[in-house]
Structure formats: structure tokens, C-alpha cells
Amino acid sequence: QSVLTQPPSASGSPGQRVTISCSGSSSNIGSHYVFWYQQLPGTAPKLLIYRNDQRPSGVPDRFSGSKSGTSASLAITGLRSEDEADYYCAAWDDSLRAHVVFGGGTKLTVL
Amino acid sequence: QVQLQESGPGLVKPTETLSLTCTVSGGSVSSGSHYWSWIRQPPGKGLEWIGYIHYDGTTNSSPSLKSRVTISVDTSKNQFSLKVSSVTAADTAVYYCARESTVVGFDPWGQGTLVTVSS
Numbered sequence: 001q002s003v004l005t006q007p008p009s010a011s012g013s014p015g016q017r018v019t020i021s022c023s024g025s026s027s028n029i030g031s032h033y034v035f036w037y038q039q040l041p042g043t044a045p046k047l048l049i050y051r052n053d054q055r056p057s058g059v060p061d062r063f064s065g066s067k068s069g070t071s072a073s074l075a076i077t078g079l080r081s082e083d084e085a086d087y088y089c090a091a092w093d094d095s096l097r098a099h100v101v102f103g104g105g106t107k108l109t110v111l
Numbered sequence: 112q113v114q115l116q117e118s119g120p121g122l123v124k125p126t127e128t129l130s131l132t133c134t135v136s137g138g139s140v141s142s143g144s145h146y147w148s149w150i151r152q153p154p155g156k157g158l159e160w161i162g163y164i165h166y167d168g169t170t171n172s173s174p175s176l177k178s179r180v181t182i183s184v185d186t187s188k189n190q191f192s193l194k195v196s197s198v199t200a201a202d203t204a205v206y207y208c209a210r211e212s213t214v215v216g217f218d219p220w221g222q223g224t225l226v227t228v229s230s
Contacts, residue, residue, distance in 0.1 A: 047219075
């Protein structure tokens, strides 16, 4: 059972917009930045969004992040086949659970 | 650009100690603004933070693993290491090392190494 809650799956057709939610609590998302990681099949996770809504260089602006209260969202517009991957949210946590907590991951399927 | 590479045995027997090393290239583990982390992913499951070390020796690890985890750093070799004692099948996972900063989180990651606990 992950501390941050994500839907296990999401899907969309090429060109569409998809959003992935991430729900937490006051000890993590409510108090700290949210990070998003993309894990393509068979590869290591890669930083996708940092500090809620910032994109590292090289990440297309089709990817955007937002945060409100104890929830966050990742939006992908102009969906492409190469976006098919697992997406994880993460945040620091003030409780005794762990320094960083992750969501359970959302598998995005491009139809 | 900074690159990380995990190394260590791919098979460990139950009750023994899992030992992995992460070699950092293109950057220094002595960077004061970074923490050096271990994260694992059981087959088909999500990510779990294990712990981190700072070059000054400060460490922190997940409460669920704290009693079994040791993280160390060797600045002369530009490496940091993970030991997990008394392993069971539940410790079977792909183990990743990653650089962490308060600005960008975990970036970059190593490619990961699968460790299987089995007799």
C-alpha cells in the first residue's frame, strides 16, 4: 500500500490529453514539493517534473504538473505512442514513514 | 554529465547480506548539495525509497528497513554502497542508486540491478 495514491492505469488515443492524479496528505504533498518520474518499459525511472510544475531541460512542454492542497496532477497533451510508460509521483514526508514517499505508479497506455 | 552505475551480486541467499555499490562518474560524491540514495522496485511493483547518505557521513533510511540497512560512502573511489542484512525473498527487487537534491529530487538514476534472494 503506497503512501501516495495514484490510479493504477490511464489511457488515451494519440493526440489526446491525459491527466494522472496523485493524492497524499498534509505530511507530504500538503507540505512539500511534488516530483514526477517516467519509467519507460525495461528502463530506470527518469525525472519528468520537479518542484510541482518545473520541467528539466529536454522534457517536452507537452508534460505539465500542478499541485493543489494535498493533491497533484500530471497532464500530458498531444499524447504520443512513446509516452506509454509508468508514471510515479513522489514527495518528501514529515512523518516517521520515510524521507520520501512514492505513489504506486500509473501505467499509461496509448491506444 | 553525471552517471551512476550499480554493481554487485545478482543472487543472494536467504539470511545473508545483500551488498551493492554505486559508482559515480562525471561528478563527485563529495558535492555538498547532493544526497546519494538507494531506491528499490520489486518485480512488477512500485518504487520504495531505502535510504541516503551525504558525503559528510549523514545517513537516513526507511523506518521499515532501518534495522537491516547500512549505507556508506567512499569519497576516494567516488562510490557509495548499500548493505541489507538478513535478506528474505521480499528483498528481491531491482535496486537503483540515484542522486538526490532538494531542487530536482532524484536525478539522475543508475540503470538498476536485479537482486534475487533465493537458495
